[in-house]
Amino acid sequence: MSAENTTGRSALTPFTIVAGIIVIIGLILTGLRFMGGLGAVTNLDNNNPWGIWISFDLLCGVALAAGGYTTTAACYLFGIKRYHSAVRPALITAFLGYALVVFALHYDLGRPLRLPYPIFVSQGTSSLLFEVGLCVFIYLSVLFVEFTPIAFEWLGMKKLRNIVHGWTIPLTVMGVVLSTMHQSSLGALYLIAPNKLHPLWYSTYLPLFFFISSMFAGMSMVLFESSLAHKNFHHLMDETHKAESEGVALGFAKACSWIMMGYIGIKFLGIALENKWAWLGTGYGMWFLVELVGFVLMPAISYAIGYRDRNFGLIKITALWTVLGIVLNRFNVSQVAFNWKLPAAERYFPSMAEIGISIFVVTIGILAYRFIVTRMPVFYEHPDYKGEH
């Protein structure tokens, strides 16, 4: 990738070759999936109806795209103006993240063409999945509108850009409201199955856990993504972006550290309230502690140290660490601790094709991200709109 930084436009780089191969494999798997049904490509069965397309593409995808609402809220609603240069990269990540969630859902649904049914044909309002679907649908629209000024600036459509730019505050408020609801509802999906989810992960607080963890998930993803962007797209960034990025890193590291500490607190509150201490002594208890201590408490401390010492290397590593922790948590809830009573032979493990589709989806995201940031004013201010916050 470093070669392409200097050459800029050459088409055949190691990156594009690998991406091309993944896309071709992805298209083949897509064909297999829609010709032969879910059974042809997945290891799903009647006991395990949800595999990694839900665990990774949906649950992790939505959590990691939470940077959109956290960053815009910090900048516009809480008035932390020095985060402004982080807003556009976060919005791009969120918009692409949600778009890919919806895209990936087409693979998992038995009848993907009926995706609009819950909203437009028959509303199952008692379902938490309905809430998730409705919120994701509206929020994706909100993110799209929030994204359009970037495209309008690129296309030179000043009038439209200025109109949409005026909607910033209401859109941000809607973004936070919708995110609160669907982030928490993803956790609440599992409230209906108390006998299938392990007691350490099952809690009436599940919606709260998912919502709070989405905050530090989103911010960590912004930090992680920005550290990658600084490596690959540094030449695109203007002075404001470069000057502000350290402040963003410090601010987010501090915020994450606090929120993660609070998260650990209510996690234990959940254990205490439902008196599940005894479970901590079991094998699943060890795994629970690995998740909570190894992937929440330790990164929280690491963030705090990174903030205190202004150690940006440590903050970057911690961001990745936290992102992995979120992925671990979502997998634990939806796979590892789910169906825990089933004998090992009846448990699910993803097939190569399922993993392949997930990699394909992520690759499409990276390609779309590159397309946007190399063309549109994301890391820099468009000269026509300088200083218009």
Add this chain to the structure above:
Amino acid sequence: MNRRKFLGLVGATAAVAAAGTSAHAAGNTHFTGHPEANAVLFDATECIGCRKCEDACNKVNELPKPDKPFDDLTVLDTKRRTTEKIYTVVNKYENSKNPNLPVFRKNQCNHCQEPACASACFVKAFKKTPEGAVVYDESLCVGCRYCMIACPWSIPAYEYDEPLTPRVMKCTMCHPRILEGKLPGCVEICPKEALKFGKRDELIKFARNRIEAYPDRYLDHIYGENEMGGTNWLYISGVPFGELGLEEGLGVTSAPELTSGALAAVPVVTGLWPVLLTGLYAIHKTREKIEKKEKDDAVSAALTKAASEAEAKLSSELEKADVANKRKIEVEVKKAVEEALLPKDDDDAPEEEA
């Protein structure tokens, strides 16, 4: 976007969210099931594992023929579950009371009074009928399989090999037959009368009487009377229900109640968040304004001060200049007078002296 438009949008979102909560089953009334609902009572002490019910189910529902015929009882040696091609299965279990006599249990959809699948379905493809059955409408199903996640007994199965029109498959309690006044296929065929069909209320009374009449034969519990809010398939048994592969410790809370709290949070969030966030925004905006005003005031105060100081200085300078001028004039005048008087100096001197 102007304020009115924005408020309208927020209102619309809230309305959608509120509509979302009005429909859920767990309100402040306790739902005890439809009064005329039918049920089936399974007696584990009667079942002999003949698989006739499986056969009848297969015929009535026109399901594909299995690999092994229904009179082949060796299939009982492995544990089976319901699938998209088999709506009901009989499994064999060890008898803890009498090791020489295995027990059998028929498994199928339990037709919950407040079904988890119906509560979970985001397109209302599942419906609880007043007659007792939980039925599925494939014309609405999107194929998300959340019903399968939600079902406490893992009953619904899915046509994974169907590329275009996969369906969720499960026992229908022979709903079409019930509407015709017929018995469910399995009940009709059972040679041991291990299955009994009737009104749910009456079956519960019947089961209680039986348990009372034969206390040595039965455990004092009707499985399904209260489990997960109650089901329309009921079980009585001589061995603990856990040994029959029926989940124990499910609790009596119905599925809709389990999620009602989370759904109730929706109006709170849609109501509270916009107000709170707009408030926060207003606060920081006002603070910015105040800061700006304070700054402006300070600047203008400083300017005024500087101006008045400058004026004072000017006037004092002017005054000084005036004084100096006067003095200069005086001096000049004096000088002039002196000069004018100078030639007469000699004359004057005496005069002056004089």
